Each structure stands twice: as structure tokens, then as C-alpha cells.
Amino acid sequence: MASITTEEESKLLIVLPGDQLPESGLMEDSSAAHRLTLGPGLAPMDDDSITAVKAGILKHNAVGNRWWVESNQRRYVAAQGESIIGVVTGKSVEHYKVDIGASQPALLGVLAFEGATKRNKPNHNIGDLLYCRVSMANKDMEAELECMNPTTGKADGFGELKGGFVIKISLGLARRLLDPKNLVLRLLGQHIPFEMAVGTNGKVWVNSANAQHTILICNAIRNSEYLNSAECSAMVKSLVEKM
Amino acid sequence: MSRLDRTRTSAHQLRPFFSSQNLLNRADGSAQFDFGESSVMCSVVGPAEVKLRDEKLDRATIEVVVRPLVGLPGIKDKAREQALRETLEPLVLSGLHPRTGIQIVVQTMKDDGSILATAFNATILALLDAGIPLKSILGAVTCIVDAETNQILLDPTTQELANAKSTHTFVFDNKSSITSDSTQEDKEAVEVSTLYSDSTGLFSEEEYFECAQICYKAVQAVHGFIRTAVQKKLEKEQQQIHS
The missing domain is CATH 2.40.50.100 (RNA polymerase II/Efflux pump adaptor protein, barrel-sandwich hybrid domain)
Known part of the structure; x- marks a missing residue:
């Protein structure tokens, strides 16, 4: 039709x-x-x-x-080259098992970190939060991750995320947050200093000076999904005033 | 002619539609669809992990669970599960997500006749919300042949169903639409796009094809409604970017 x-x-x-x-x-x-x-x-x-x-x-x-x-959806399907946030759920000699919110856990090689060698490699435990890149995604296989830039071998910001708080949002909203012109983040930045990492798998990590600020930022991001520009500014303003 | 439910004046009139998407927080996709006082809620989880014994190596496993209005699921619900699953299996491009599972849960919220058709429409909206790849969309409508007047009534209520000589539910896809008024082409379009048909009671061949024809025309309104519903949701998501 x-x-x-x-x-x-x-x-x-x-x-x-x-x-x-x-x-x-x-x-x-x-x-x-x-x-x-x-x-x-x-x-x-x-x-x-x-x-x-x-x-x-x-x-x-x-x-x-x-x-x-x-399109917008909530379930992540791994795609090569995307930056994602995952939680370590298992550990073996050669791989970490990382939950990235897809149908199967992804594999992260223990040597896929900046400067990692057989003798000297970072040690992550179950429950750690990692910001990584999908190095291989195939519909028939588990996705593979790495915590470095493959061309330079440098960490490039990938690695463990310490402290802070993680929320789950829709994949469409996550992509819009990555837009440098994103309204809600610009508005929040005018009031509160914070750092964040956005995974295209819909996980967003937020860290700021104290817990109240982190919660406020998380709520503002969640609320912004279906608002227009004017409503968005009003929403951020009212949240900041209430603080 | 006035219908038994008194809100409609014509035999070929559908009850007012209502739909809402993305209602449930923890499902990957969800939707509610109403035909007047009949209401069905549907949730979709997937592509997600699947039990090893249900895993299919080349495609996704589709599981449908139908929950009745009250009590435990019975034979009728199992039959509906089968109807939904067998109609959806060829529609979902399950080859794109091998070794995963797609679980669809259909819950009747209010029952005033035409529940199977309502369930089909709720399911397609939930699948669209979840971003499951589909070959096409579908639309469903029920009609009855009245025992006294021999008239075909579209979208019957529970009261009208009690007086039915035969009941017919039709599901059509959106690939071929009516292009001309000639009945010959119409008939072909009806045959090509029928995905599912379920009839109970005694009826003649002529009655059956007349029902199919009438339902086919009515389904075009359902398709149009689904398109508008999706369009509204997308426009709401995008308004920050395009304003």
C-alpha cells in the first residue's frame, strides 16, 4: 500500500x-x-x-x-562501531562477559584495553560498569567488545566508569542525547556541572558532585523524551528551582 | 437501521478506535487497542534470550501468550494464541534475529465482542513499538451475519454476537489497497492480502465472500488509523529537533 x-x-x-x-x-x-x-x-x-x-x-x-x-526502540541490537555501556556479568581466562542489554551477553577480551599485555592487564570484577566499543557484531554470533580505539590503540575515553549512576532510556533518546546541540543537556549544563557517558544501547551514566544533582539530571533526561523545546526549558527550570 | 449498541446507525460502521503505545515500562514494546468498549493490551519482549530447547538456529522463536479477562487461560485462549502465532510468524522477519526469542503477551482488558480482531490490532501496534522487523503491517475486523435479518453487521458487540448466525474474523495486510471500484480487482486484492480468516456458524459461500469484501474495506480504516497513531508518536519524539 x-x-x-x-x-x-x-x-x-x-x-x-x-x-x-x-x-x-x-x-x-x-x-x-x-x-x-x-x-x-x-x-x-x-x-x-x-x-x-x-x-x-x-x-x-x-x-x-x-x-x-x-526508528526508535528499547531493545538493543548490537552494531559494529557503536559505543555502549555494559555491566560485567562473568569472567573467564580470556574474556569478560558483559551485559549490554542485547539478546545475548557480549564478549570483551581481557587484552582489549589500552596497553594491556599478558603480564599486565586491567582487572575488572563482576558488577563493574564499562564504556566500550562494539568491535564485531554479527546476527549469528555474540557481539565482541573492546575498550580502546583500534587504529591508535589508545583508550580514547573507553574503560571503567567509576561512581555515578546509570539509567536506561530508549535507543532513540540516547541517539538524540549524542547530538551536540541537544537541548536538555545544554540547559542542565547551565545550572549544574556534571559528566556523563551515553551508550547507544540506551544506557546513560551520569556523575556529578552530589546525589541530588545526579538524580535531578537523570529525571530531566527521562522527562525530556516527549517534550518540545519550550516545555523542555520549563521542565528543567522547575526542577532546578525545586532543588 | 439502528444497531443494538445504539451508538451506531449503520450496519457497516466500526466502533470508535483508540490506541496508545509505549505504556509499559519494562517491556520492549507495548500497546493498547480499543474497538469501542472492547480493549486489549499487548506487550512485546524481544529479540531477547531464549530457552535452549526453544532456540532456532536460523530464526527467532515467537511465543504468544493470551491472557483472558478473568481466570486462567482456557482452550479458547490457546486457540487464539495459535491464531496469532501462525499469522505473525510469516509476517515477522525472524531471520534477522536468529537464536533469539520474541515473546508476545496479549491481555484482554474489556470484553464487548470482536476480541480476536482487537487482539490482532493491539499486537501489531506493540510490534511496531518494539521495532521488530516486519514484512508488512496487518489490520483485523470481525463481522457477523444476523440470524433474523440476514444482514452483515461489522464489529459486533457481545449483544449482537448472541444473535449471530455466523461470525467471521478477517486479517489483511497493507500491501495491496483498493485502486479502482471494479469488483473484479477488489476480489483479487481481498484474496492476495488475506493473512487469516476465522469463521464459525453456518453460512453460504456467497455470504462468506461478501463478509470478506466488507471487512476488507473496513480494514483500510484500521490501517489508516495505525499509520496515524505511529505518525503522531514519531512527531512527538522528533519535535525538539524540528522545532
């Missing part, structure tokens, strides 16, 4: 599973190479049509003629 028109009638082009993308519209920008890159939420079907498989907003990038569907 309802093939999508490529003319942008509204700002948001919303697709539902089963909506087909018109072939002509897909190719119009790629003048040089007739190539098409499909991202999450789109899949080729048996009848050679390209169909949305998730409900979300159809997005397009002319560079490389990329098409994808921006």
Missing part, C-alpha cells in the same frame, strides 16, 4: 513496514555510480522491491546514495 512520494510534503517522511520505496526516486541522486546503500529499517524483498521493515522516518544522504529508516 501507499508507495512513497519522494517530494517532501512535510518535514517528516514516515514509513511503516510494507511501504515500498519507488525505484525511480531511489536512483535520482546517484548520477555517477548506480549504487544504493540501504541502512537499518530497509530491506530488499522477494519481489525485488525495496520495502521498509520498521516504522520510522525515512532519511536520505546523497553521499553514497544512502537510505535508512530512523
Whole structure:
């Protein structure tokens, strides 16, 4: 049903599973190479049509003629290269088992840390919180993690998160928090100094000078999901005033 | 003609729809769908870990649990579970999440007839909310043939169901919509897009196809409603970025 028109009638082009993308519209920008890159939420079907498989907003990038569907969900599905927050749930000679909120725990090699050698490696215990990067994700296998930048071998901010507090939010909100222009974080930053780590698996770690501030920040982030800009400023203002 | 429930004037009128998504805090996706005074809540967990004996190597295991309004699940609920599971299995792209489980729990909240159709619509909304990849969406409607007047009544209430000669529930996907008024093409569209049909009672072949035709037209309204519901939710999420 309802093939999508490529003319942008509204700002948001919303697709539902089963909506087909018109072939002509897909190719119009790629003048040089007739190539098409499909991202999450789109899949080729048996009848050679390209169909949305998730409900979300159809997005397009002319560079490389990329098409994808921006959708929101709460369950994480590991994807290579994403930064995530996980909890150590098990430990063996070669690997840590890390709960990242996906269908299976991920594996983190004990040597996948900056400067780790067989003799000298960091020791993490069950329950530790780690900020790491997905180094390999495959639907048929457990995801693999690492706590360093693979090109430089430096930690680059990855590693254990000490102190602070973790909340779980939707994956869509987590992605929006990573936007440097994010409103709620900018507003909070004007009142309270804090540090945070956002995992694309929907886990957010917040640390500040005292517990009241941390709780306030966590509540403000949770509340911001369905608010517009004006409501968001009012919400932060009222929370800060009550403190 | 006035219907038994007195709120509707036409035999082919549906009761007012209501839906709400993302209601439950701990499920990955949830939704409520109402047809008037019939209400069903559905929750989806997945793709999550699955018991080893239920694990399928090449696709996700779909488990459906139907909870009745009161008491313990009986034979009727088990039949509904099977109907839902067998309709959803080909619809969900389970190959994208092998060795995982998708659990769907359907709870009747208020029963005033057409519960199976309501359950189907609640389930698809919950699956969309959870971001489970789907081939298409579905819509379901129930109709009856009245024992006295032989008239086909859409979306019957409990009272109307008591006077039914036969009851028919149809589920259609959103891939093919009515493009012209010619009945020939209409018939083909009905056949192509039927995902599930359940009939009880005595009826002729003509009556059956007439019911299918009427339900098919009514389902287009359900599809439209689902699209609007999803659109509203997405617009709310995105308003900070686009304002």
C-alpha cells in the first residue's frame, strides 16, 4: 500500500513496514555510480522491491546514495562501531562477559584495553560498569567488545566508569542525547556541572558532585523524551528551582 | 437501521478506535487497542534470550501468550494464541534475529465482542513499538451475519454476537489497497492480502465472500488509523529537533 512520494510534503517522511520505496526516486541522486546503500529499517524483498521493515522516518544522504529508516526502540541490537555501556556479568581466562542489554551477553577480551599485555592487564570484577566499543557484531554470533580505539590503540575515553549512576532510556533518546546541540543537556549544563557517558544501547551514566544533582539530571533526561523545546526549558527550570 | 449498541446507525460502521503505545515500562514494546468498549493490551519482549530447547538456529522463536479477562487461560485462549502465532510468524522477519526469542503477551482488558480482531490490532501496534522487523503491517475486523435479518453487521458487540448466525474474523495486510471500484480487482486484492480468516456458524459461500469484501474495506480504516497513531508518536519524539 501507499508507495512513497519522494517530494517532501512535510518535514517528516514516515514509513511503516510494507511501504515500498519507488525505484525511480531511489536512483535520482546517484548520477555517477548506480549504487544504493540501504541502512537499518530497509530491506530488499522477494519481489525485488525495496520495502521498509520498521516504522520510522525515512532519511536520505546523497553521499553514497544512502537510505535508512530512523526508528526508535528499547531493545538493543548490537552494531559494529557503536559505543555502549555494559555491566560485567562473568569472567573467564580470556574474556569478560558483559551485559549490554542485547539478546545475548557480549564478549570483551581481557587484552582489549589500552596497553594491556599478558603480564599486565586491567582487572575488572563482576558488577563493574564499562564504556566500550562494539568491535564485531554479527546476527549469528555474540557481539565482541573492546575498550580502546583500534587504529591508535589508545583508550580514547573507553574503560571503567567509576561512581555515578546509570539509567536506561530508549535507543532513540540516547541517539538524540549524542547530538551536540541537544537541548536538555545544554540547559542542565547551565545550572549544574556534571559528566556523563551515553551508550547507544540506551544506557546513560551520569556523575556529578552530589546525589541530588545526579538524580535531578537523570529525571530531566527521562522527562525530556516527549517534550518540545519550550516545555523542555520549563521542565528543567522547575526542577532546578525545586532543588 | 439502528444497531443494538445504539451508538451506531449503520450496519457497516466500526466502533470508535483508540490506541496508545509505549505504556509499559519494562517491556520492549507495548500497546493498547480499543474497538469501542472492547480493549486489549499487548506487550512485546524481544529479540531477547531464549530457552535452549526453544532456540532456532536460523530464526527467532515467537511465543504468544493470551491472557483472558478473568481466570486462567482456557482452550479458547490457546486457540487464539495459535491464531496469532501462525499469522505473525510469516509476517515477522525472524531471520534477522536468529537464536533469539520474541515473546508476545496479549491481555484482554474489556470484553464487548470482536476480541480476536482487537487482539490482532493491539499486537501489531506493540510490534511496531518494539521495532521488530516486519514484512508488512496487518489490520483485523470481525463481522457477523444476523440470524433474523440476514444482514452483515461489522464489529459486533457481545449483544449482537448472541444473535449471530455466523461470525467471521478477517486479517489483511497493507500491501495491496483498493485502486479502482471494479469488483473484479477488489476480489483479487481481498484474496492476495488475506493473512487469516476465522469463521464459525453456518453460512453460504456467497455470504462468506461478501463478509470478506466488507471487512476488507473496513480494514483500510484500521490501517489508516495505525499509520496515524505511529505518525503522531514519531512527531512527538522528533519535535525538539524540528522545532
